[in-house]
Amino acid sequence: MGEKAYFVCVPTSAGTGSEVTPFAVITDEQTGVKYPLADYELMPDMAIVDADVQMMAPPGLTSASGIDAVSHALEAYASMMATDYTDGLAIRALQTIFEFLPQCYDAAVAKKAAPKAREKMANAATMAGMAFANAFLGVMHSMAHKLGAFHHIPHGIANALMMEQVLRFNAVAVPRKMGTFPQYDHPHTLERYCEIATALGISGKDKNEQFENLIKAIRELQARIGIKPTIKDYVPDEADFLARLDDMVEQAFDDQCTGANPRYPLMREIKEMYLNAYYGKRETV
Numbered sequence: 001m002g003e004k005a006y007f008v009c010v011p012t013s014a015g016t017g018s019e020v021t022p023f024a025v026i027t028d029e030q031t032g033v034k035y036p037l038a039d040y041e042l043m044p045d046m047a048i049v050d051a052d053v054q055m056m057a058p059p060g061l062t063s064a065s066g067i068d069a070v071s072h073a074l075e076a077y078a079s080m081m082a083t084d085y086t087d088g089l090a091i092r093a094l095q096t097i098f099e100f101l102p103q104c105y106d107a108a109v110a111k112k113a114a115p116k117a118r119e120k121m122a123n124a125a126t127m128a129g130m131a132f133a134n135a136f137l138g139v140m141h142s143m144a145h146k147l148g149a150f151h152h153i154p155h156g157i158a159n160a161l162m163m164e165q166v167l168r169f170n171a172v173a174v175p176r177k178m179g180t181f182p183q184y185d186h187p188h189t190l191e192r193y194c195e196i197a198t199a200l201g202i203s204g205k206d207k208n209e210q211f212e213n214l215i216k217a218i219r220e221l222q223a224r225i226g227i228k229p230t231i232k233d234y235v236p237d238e239a240d241f242l243a244r245l246d247d248m249v250e251q252a253f254d255d256q257c258t259g260a261n262p263r264y265p266l267m268r269e270i271k272e273m274y275l276n277a278y279y280g281k282r283e284t285v
């Protein structure tokens with residue numbers, strides 16, 4: 001295809017980062033089934049990142065796609081494939097999003113343009129995309145993919161709902177199982193999250209407190225842009241959620257994003273994270 005056509009992508013939200021990644025998701029509107037695609041043929045030859053086309057994005061799209069970019073940067077930074085190159089992009093993306101996403105959301109609610117904030121968010125989403133195109137993602141996306149597909153929750157919101165659980169899960173000092181290809185001799189994801197916290201100006205008297213303050217800041221950002229705290233808020237039919245939970249767990253375990261996660265999840269751990277996220281429990285799995 002590269003010889004016959006030049007593949008140009010123009011993102012209309014900030015964002016998925018698809019304009020700079022070999023990943024795409026297509027939804028069959030008749031069946032509701034989502035097909036995640038991963039192939040370097042999907043890697044655009046050129047990305048045109050123009051905040052003009054994102055300027056009047058509605059509040060729901062602004063917050064869902066903005067928090068998706070947060071999840072990309074968090075997962076790329078914690079990934080076992082992370083490098084100095086992806087770290088720089090992920091950190092700068094997070095700093096930018098924490099500063100400018102609330103402004104974009106407010107402008108969207110007021111139906112007003114916010115040229116500077118929208119441009120910053122457009123850049124941040126693409127930087128986060130460059131980070132995860134190279135470092136890949138983790139189990140937050142594995143679980144979000146299935147949560148979104150089973151219960152028709154927007155992708156970014158599904159990530160937001162799993163975010164705290166996965167951060168707590170990854171930050172554990174003694175996991176039951178290490179990740180598949182660890183490049184380190186002991187789990188260090190708590191330290192990695194603390195590096196993110198430091199870059200965001202979030203401190204604490206020790207690493208655990210700094211990590212808790214990072215989680216608090218993420219929760220506050222989500223609430224600030226109108227995202228509700230639990231899966232139950234989006235899936236009130238508890239019986240239906242529980243009835244299909246095991247299928248969702250199995251599919252999440254098999255998702256291609258699981259492989260880069262710093263801690264290898266067992267199926268029962270994925271199930272516990274889903275349940276904690278459903279009921280809003282803050283426990284660590």
Ligand SMILES: [Fe+2]
Pocket residue numbers: 016068071072141155159
């Ligand atoms: Fe995503």
